[in-house]
Amino acid sequence: MTTVQLRELVLADLAAIEVIERRSYPTPWSRSMFAGELAKPSSICLGAFDADGEEGVLVGYLVVSRYVDAWHVMNVAVDPEHRSRGIAAMMIERLFELTADDARRGYTLEVRVSNATAIRLYERLGFKSRGIRRGYYTDNREDALIMWKDPVRSNGSQTAT
Ligand SMILES: CC(C)(COP(=O)(O)OP(=O)(O)OC[C@H]1O[C@@H](n2cnc3c(N)ncnc32)[C@H](O)[C@@H]1OP(=O)(O)O)[C@@H](O)C(=O)NCCC(=O)NCCS
Structure with missing residues (x-):
């Protein structure tokens, strides 16, 4: 079992994203939809990379947009060959960590x-x-x-609704 590492997605990842997207959805997003999300400073776009090779191979991604009251999970997909390894859970937990200081916004x-x-x-x-x-x-x-999901505080507890 190899380790999986997360990093922000960049435009150079688009080709690999497209392969997983087409294997994951009956109505896949186009490349330009991903490029649009990557270009938005308010979006969080994370890629999971199997760290076997030198650069790592993209095995999953998470695209999240910031709205007034919530972080909206727009797209999450994991390559079929790499499912049930906890990769999607790992990406979503990283999202909670990255946004833990944002007490205003929940997740939807x-x-x-x-x-x-x-x-x-x-x-x-x-x-x-x-x-x-x-x-x-x-x-x-x-x-x-x-x-x-309600906002997650950095100490792990949730705010009251
Ligand atoms: C939904 C999706 C993103 C989940 O990705 P994933 O990386 O397989 O998710 P996880 O591994 O975190 O969890 C999935 C299952 O694997 C299990 N799992 C996680 N780590 C595991 C491990 N080490 N060993 C065995 N099972 C494990 C989880 O318990 C979970 O099992 P369950 O379905 O019985 O509850 C993936 O199936 C996918 O890309 N689907 C197509 C696109 C899609 O539907 N996206 C969501 C749109 S809203």
Whole structure:
């Protein structure tokens, strides 16, 4: 088992991102959507790199946008061959660390109601269901589950709601 390291994504990672994206979603984001997020100073874009080679090979990524009241998880994906190693959990926990001083913002995301693996992962990380967006996904009109997690303080405790 090799170690996985996290670092910020850069434009040079786009080709590798695209490969994982296409293997992960029925309606993948385009390269320009990722490039747009990478260019925003308010976004957090993390890549997980399998540190086997000298540079490391991209095995997963997390894209998060800062909104007024919340950090919005826009995209999280892990290469199929590297799933169930805790890589997605590691990236989301790093997000909590990076934003721990931000007592104002919680975390939110939408997930397909059929995506049991992702829902279990988010619940384990403290996200709770907060409602449904009917027909949110345009490819098959699937509903989205809206999930929310309150701000995480740097000492690990959560603020009261
Ligand atoms: C959802 C997704 C990002 C999860 O990535 P991941 O890196 O496999 O997630 P984790 O490894 O942290 O957790 C997934 C499972 O692996 C298990 N796991 C984690 N580390 C493990 C280890 N060392 N050994 C065995 N199992 C482990 C977790 O317990 C979890 O199991 P569960 O599903 O039974 O609860 C990935 O499946 C994916 O890319 N899916 C397609 C894109 C997608 O749906 N993204 C979410 C959109 S909202």
